[in-house]
Amino acid sequence: xxxxxxxxxxxxxxxxxxxxxxxxxxxxxxxxxxxxxxxxxxxxxxxxxxxxxxxxxxxxxxxxxxxxxxxxxxxxxxxxxxxxxxxxxxxxxxxxxxxxxxxxxxxxxxxxxxxxxxxxxxxxxxxxxxxxxxxxxxxxxxxxxxxxxxxxxxxxxxxxxxxxxxxxxxxxxxxxxxxxxxxxxxxxxxxxxxxxxxxxxxxxxxxxxxxxxxxxx
Amino acid sequence: xxxxxxxxxxxxxxxxxxxxxxxxxxxxxxxxxxxxxxxxxxxxxxxxxxxxxxxxxxxxxxxxxxxxxxxxxxxxxxxxxxxxxxxxxxxxxxxxxxxxxxxxxxxxxxxxxxxxxxxxxxxxxxxxxxxxxxxxxxxxxxxxxxxxxxxxxxxxxxxxxxxxxxxxxxxxxxxxxxxxxxxxxxxxxxxxxxxxxxxxxxxxxxxxxxxxxxxxxxxxxxxxxxxxxxxxxxxxxxxxxxxxxxxxxxxxxxxxxxxxxxxxxxxxxxxxxxxxxxxxxxxxxxxxxxxxxxxxxxxxxxxxxxxxxxxxxxxxxxxxxxxxxxxxxxxxxxxxxxxxxxxxxxxxxxxxxxxxxxxxxxxxxxxxxxxxxxxxxxxxxxxxxxxxxxxxxxxxxxxxxxxxxxxxxxxxxxxxxxxxxxxxxxxxxxxxxxxxxxxxxxxxxxxxxxxxxxxxxxxxxxxxxxxxxxxxxxxxxxxxxxxxxxxxxxxxxxxxxxxxxxxxxxxxxxxxxxxxxxxxxxxxxxxxxxxxxxxxxxxxxxxxxxxxxxxxxxx
Numbered sequence: 001x002x003x004x005x006x007x008x009x010x011x012x013x014x015x016x017x018x019x020x021x022x023x024x025x026x027x028x029x030x031x032x033x034x035x036x037x038x039x040x041x042x043x044x045x046x047x048x049x050x051x052x053x054x055x056x057x058x059x060x061x062x063x064x065x066x067x068x069x070x071x072x073x074x075x076x077x078x079x080x081x082x083x084x085x086x087x088x089x090x091x092x093x094x095x096x097x098x099x100x101x102x103x104x105x106x107x108x109x110x111x112x113x114x115x116x117x118x119x120x121x122x123x124x125x126x127x128x129x130x131x132x133x134x135x136x137x138x139x140x141x142x143x144x145x146x147x148x149x150x151x152x153x154x155x156x157x158x159x160x161x162x163x164x165x166x167x168x169x170x171x172x173x174x175x176x177x178x179x180x181x182x183x184x185x186x187x188x189x190x191x192x193x194x195x196x197x198x199x200x201x202x203x204x205x206x207x208x209x210x211x212x213x214x215x216x217x
Numbered sequence: 218x219x220x221x222x223x224x225x226x227x228x229x230x231x232x233x234x235x236x237x238x239x240x241x242x243x244x245x246x247x248x249x250x251x252x253x254x255x256x257x258x259x260x261x262x263x264x265x266x267x268x269x270x271x272x273x274x275x276x277x278x279x280x281x282x283x284x285x286x287x288x289x290x291x292x293x294x295x296x297x298x299x300x301x302x303x304x305x306x307x308x309x310x311x312x313x314x315x316x317x318x319x320x321x322x323x324x325x326x327x328x329x330x331x332x333x334x335x336x337x338x339x340x341x342x343x344x345x346x347x348x349x350x351x352x353x354x355x356x357x358x359x360x361x362x363x364x365x366x367x368x369x370x371x372x373x374x375x376x377x378x379x380x381x382x383x384x385x386x387x388x389x390x391x392x393x394x395x396x397x398x399x400x401x402x403x404x405x406x407x408x409x410x411x412x413x414x415x416x417x418x419x420x421x422x423x424x425x426x427x428x429x430x431x432x433x434x435x436x437x438x439x440x441x442x443x444x445x446x447x448x449x450x451x452x453x454x455x456x457x458x459x460x461x462x463x464x465x466x467x468x469x470x471x472x473x474x475x476x477x478x479x480x481x482x483x484x485x486x487x488x489x490x491x492x493x494x495x496x497x498x499x500x501x502x503x504x505x506x507x508x509x510x511x512x513x514x515x516x517x518x519x520x521x522x523x524x525x526x527x528x529x530x531x532x533x534x535x536x537x538x539x540x541x542x543x544x545x546x547x548x549x550x551x552x553x554x555x556x557x558x559x560x561x562x563x564x565x566x567x568x569x570x571x572x573x574x575x576x577x578x579x580x581x582x583x584x585x586x587x588x589x590x591x592x593x594x595x596x597x598x599x600x601x602x603x604x605x606x607x608x609x610x611x612x613x614x615x616x617x618x619x620x621x622x623x624x625x626x627x628x629x630x631x632x633x634x635x636x637x638x639x640x641x642x643x644x645x646x647x648x649x650x651x652x653x654x655x656x657x658x659x660x661x662x663x664x665x666x667x668x669x670x671x672x673x674x675x676x677x678x679x680x681x682x683x684x685x686x687x688x689x690x691x692x693x694x695x696x697x698x699x700x701x702x703x704x705x706x707x708x709x710x711x712x713x714x715x716x717x718x719x720x721x722x723x724x725x726x727x728x729x730x731x732x733x734x735x736x737x738x739x740x741x742x743x744x745x746x747x748x749x750x751x752x753x754x755x756x757x758x759x760x761x762x763x764x765x766x767x768x769x770x771x772x
Contacts, residue, residue: 041494042372043434060713067703067711070648099437101489104496111508123500129507138503142496 026051027203029091036095038121040212045120047091050203059217061166061197071168074193078173081186085161087202090192093161094121103159104143108175109196117215119163119199120207127164127171130178140182154185161190166197242376242492243300245361246484247288249380252354253477254285256387259347260473262330263394266340269466275331282327289317292357309360316353323350344395344403351384370498373491374429378417379484382445383477385414389456390473396458397466404458411456418442418449421483438486445479452476514639515653516573519763520561521632522657526756527558528628529664531600532621533752536671538608542749548604555600562586562593565631585634589627596624618677621668625661632657648708649766655696655709656763659724662693663756666735670748674740690735697725700762712766720762727755 025034027049035048056062065071077084085093090105097103098121107114107122114124129135137147145157160179164172176189200206206215258281264274288299293313295303304310326342329335362377392407417428422442424432433439452472455465534551538544561572566586568576577583595616602613636650669686673679701721703711712718731751734744 037436039435039490039493041497042431042490044436063713066713069705070710098493099489101493111504123497124504125500126504126507128511129504132507135503135507139500142499142503 025049027053029204030088033091036091037099038094039099040121040207040209043212045205045207045214047094047120047205055203057200057217059200061200061217066168070170072170074167074170074173076193078191079176079180079186082176082180083190085190085192087192087194087198087204089190090119090161090163090194090199091204093159093190094119097159097161101158103161106160106162106175108162108164108172109169110171113165115208115210117206117208117217118196120205122163122209124209125175127175127178130175130182136182140184143184145184152183154183154188157184157188159188159190160184161192163192163195163199166195167193168197169195240300240302241361241364242488244292244302244304245358245376246380246488247299247301248292248354248358248361249377249484250383250481251285251288252351252358252381253384253387254281254288255347255350255354256384256391257281257477258285258327259343260387260391260394260470262327262343263340263391263398264466264470265330266335267394267397267466269394269463269470278327278331282324286320286324289313289320293317306360306364309357309364312353312357312360316350316357319346319350319353323347340398344400347391351388370491370494371429372431372487372494375421375431375433375487376484376491378428378430379421379480379487382414382417382480383484385410385417386452386473386476386480389414389452390469393456393458393461393469394466397461401458407456407458411453414449415453418446422446435486435490438483438490441479441483441486445476445483448472448476448479513573513575514635515650517565518632518635518639518650518653519657520572520574521565521628521635522654522763523660524558524561524628525625525632525658526661526664527554527561528621528625529661529668530554530756531558531596532617533664533668533671535600535603535608535614535617536668536675537749538603539614540671540675541608544607548607551600552604555597558593559597562589579638582631582634582638585631589624589631592620592624592627596620618672625665629658648710651708652700652710652766653763655707656700656759656766659693659696659700659759660756660763662689662696663752663759665689666693667748667752670735670745674745686735690732693728694732697721697728701725714765717762717765720758720765724755724758724762727751727758731755 025048028034029036029047029049035046037044037046093103094105098105105119105122107118107124108127109124110126110128111124114122114126118124125139130139140152140157141147143157143160146153162172162175162179164170164175172191172193172195176191179189180186194201196206200217206217207213208215258278261274261278261281265271265278287296288301290296291299291301292304293310295301304313323343323346326335326339326346329339330343358377358380362373389407389410392403392410395403396407416425417430419425420428420430421433422439424430433442452469452475455461455469455472461469531551531554534547534554537547538551560569561574563569564572564574566577566583568574577586599613599616599620602610603617606613608614632654636654639650666686666689669682669689672682673686699707699709701712701718703709712721731748734740734748737744740748
C-alpha cells in the first residue's frame with residue numbers, strides 16, 4: 001500500500017508538478033504558457049489574456065478601416081532584412097529579452113497614444129523623434145550603441161522590437177526606416193506588425209505607463 | 218521660454234559626454250566585487266595556513282590576486298575585456314592610486330603565504346590590514362555610486378547591499394578561519410557579520426527602511442533570494458566561533474563559495490532590472506522634451522493663425538463702431554483685439570512668457586515678422602484713431618478698410634513660414650499642422666465675411682465686396698467640408714475622434730443657419746442683427762475645434 005501511494009505521487013510529479021500547482025487560467029497564451037511577468041520599474045506586471053470568453057473590443061480598435069492616405073496596409077515584411085514578429089514572438093521577446101535587459105520593446109506611436117495604454121514593458125520613442133537630429137545621438141547611446149569618433153559601434157547595441165497601432169499604421173515602419181538610416185543593424189531590429197490592435201484582439205494585457213495600472217478595454 | 222530652457226537643459230545634461238549608464242554600472246559592480254575579493258583572498262590565505270584544501274586555495278588565491286590587481290588598474294585606466302572605462306573623477310583616481318600603494322605590501326604578504334614562507338606575523342598583518350583595504354575599497358564604491366546622481370533610483374541600494382553580501386559571505390568564512398588560527402577576539406566580529414548578512418538578506422526580501430531597502434517584488438529575483446536564504450541557513454550553522462574539524466572547515470568553505478556565487482547571480486539580476494529602469498527614465502525625459510517642442514510648434518502655428526482672424530475682426534469691429542452697433546462693447550472688443558495682435562506679433566519676435574512664445578532665432582522668420590510689422594504700424598495707428606474718435610475719423614476707417622487685406626496677406630505669409638520652419642517631413646505630423654492651419658483660417662473667414670457683408674450693406678464698393686464675400690463664404694464652406702470629411706489633396710485626414718467630430722457638427726449646424734443670410738442680397742435689420750449676434754458664436758465654436766485639433770491626434 002505504501003509503495004502504491006509513493007508511486008501515485010511520483011506519477012503526479014511526472015505529469016508535471018508545475019502545471020498542477022501553477023495558477024489555473026481559463027484562457028491561456030499557449031498550452032504551456034498561461035502568462036508572462038514583465039519587469040516595469042521593479043514591479044512585475046502580468047501579461048495574460050482576458051478571461052471572459054464573451055468579451056469584445058469596445059474601443060477604437062474595433063474599426064476595420066481608416067482613411068487612406070496614410071492608413072494603407074503594411075507589407076508583412078516591409079523592410080527586407082528585418083524580421084516580423086507575431087504576438088507569441090513578441091511575448092517570448094518580452095519574457096526572454098526584456099527582463100534580462102537584452103532587448104527593448106519600443107512603442108513608436110506619438111506620446112498621447114502611448115500614455116493611454118501600451119504593451120507592458122514598452123518604452124515610447126515617437127517615430128518622428130528618430131528623424132530629429134537633436135535627439136538621435138542620445139537615443140542611440142541609450143540603446144547601447146557607442147560612438148567612436150564619427151562612427152557608431154553597434155556591437156553592444158540592444159535588440160529592438162518596434163510596434164505601433166497595427167498593420168494599417170505606418171508609424172513603426174517609419175521608425176524602423178529611421179533606425180536603419182542611422183545605421184542600426186537590421187538583425188537587431190524586429191517589427192511587431194500586429195501592434196496594439198492585434199494585441200487587444202487576442203485579449204492581451206494593456207498597461208497605462210503613467211498610472212502604472214492595467215487598462216480595461 | 219521656460220519650456221525651451223528646460224528642453225535645452227535636458228538636452229545638455231542628457232547629451233553630456235562621460236560613461237554611459239551601463240558602463241558606470243559595470244564600474245560600480247566591479248569596484249564592489251573588489252571588496253569581496255579582499256575578504257576571499259584573506260580567507261584563502263588562512264585556508265593555506267590551516268591546511269584546508271591547501272593546494273586549491275593557493276591556486277584560487279593567485280587568481281584572485283591577479284584579478285584584484287587588474288581590476289584596480291582597469292578602474293584607473295580602463296580595461297576593454299573587463300568592460301571597464303577609465304575613471305574621470307579626480308578624487309576617485311586619487312583614492313584608487315592610494316589603494317594601489319597599500320595593496321602592494323598586502324600582496325607581498327599573500328605571496329609569502331603562497332610560497333610557504335610565512336609566520337604568525339604575516340597572518341597578523343593580513344588580519345589587521347584586510348579590514349583597512351576593505352574600508353578604503355568601500356569608500357571608492359560609495360564615490361562611484363555618488364557619480365550616478367543623474368538617475369538616482371531608490372532600488373539601487375539593492376545592488377550595493379546584494380553586492381556587499383558577496384563580501385560578507387567571504388568575510389564570515391575568514392572570521393571562522395581566524396578563530397581556528399587562534400584569534401579568539403574574532404568571535405564577536407563573526408557574530409556581527411552574521412547578523413548583518415542575515416539582516417540584509419531579509420531586507421532584500423521584505424524591505425528594511427533603515428538599510429534603505431525596498432521589498433523585492435520581481436518573482437524571479439525573489440526565487441533566487443529564497444534559494445540564498447536556504448543556503449544561508451546551512452552555512453550559518455557551520456560558521457561558529459568554535460574549533461572545527463578539517464571536514465567541517467572544508468564544508469564551510471564550499472558553502473561560502475556557493476553562497477557567494479548565488480549572491481553574485483542576484484546582484485546581477487538587480488543590476489539588470491535597475492539598468493532597465495534607468496534607461497526608461499532617461500528615454501522618457503527625452504520624449505517629454507521632444508513632446509514639449511512639438512506642442513510648442515503647434516501652439517505657434519495656432520497663434521499665428523489667430524492673428525489672421527484678428528485682422529478681420531478689427532476691421533469688422535471698426536465698421537460696427539462707425540455704425541454705432543453696440544458701441545461700448547464694440548469699442549472694448551476692438552481695443553482688446555488690437556492689443557492682442559500687437560502683443561502676439563511682438564511675442565513672435567522677442568518671446569512672451571504669458572503667451573508661451575519663445576523668441577525667434579531663425580532669420581527667415583525674423584524677416585517675415587518685419588514684413589508684417591511694416592503694415593501693422595500704420596494699421597495700428599488707424600485703429601487707435603478710430604478708438605480715440607469714437608468711430609468718427611473717416612480717414613482712419615478708410616485706411617482700415619483699404620489695408621486690412623494686405624495685413625491679412627502678410628499675417629498669412631507668416632503662418633506659412635512657421636509651418637515650413639516646423640515641417641517634420643512625415644505625412645501624419647504635417648497633416649496635423651495643415652489641419653490646425655486650415656481650421657485656424659476658418660476663424661478668420663468668419664470675421665472676414667461679416668466685415669464684407671457690412672461693407673456691402675454700407676454701400677462701400679458693393680459689387681467688389683459682394684464678390685469677395687461670396688468667395689469667402691465658399692472658402693469657409695468647402696474648408697469646413699474638408700475638415701469634416703477629409704481631403705487627400707490637401708493632406709486632411711477625416712477626423713475620427715468623437716469629440717472633434719461633434720465639435721465640427723456643432724459648427725456646421727450654426728453655419729447652415731448663417732450661410733443663407735450671408736448670401737441673401739438684401740437682409741432685413743433683424744437678419745443683419747442675427748448675423749452680428751451669431752458670428753461671434755461661430756467664431757468661438759470654430760476656435761474650440763482648432764484647439765481640439767491641436768491636441769487630439771488622429772491615427
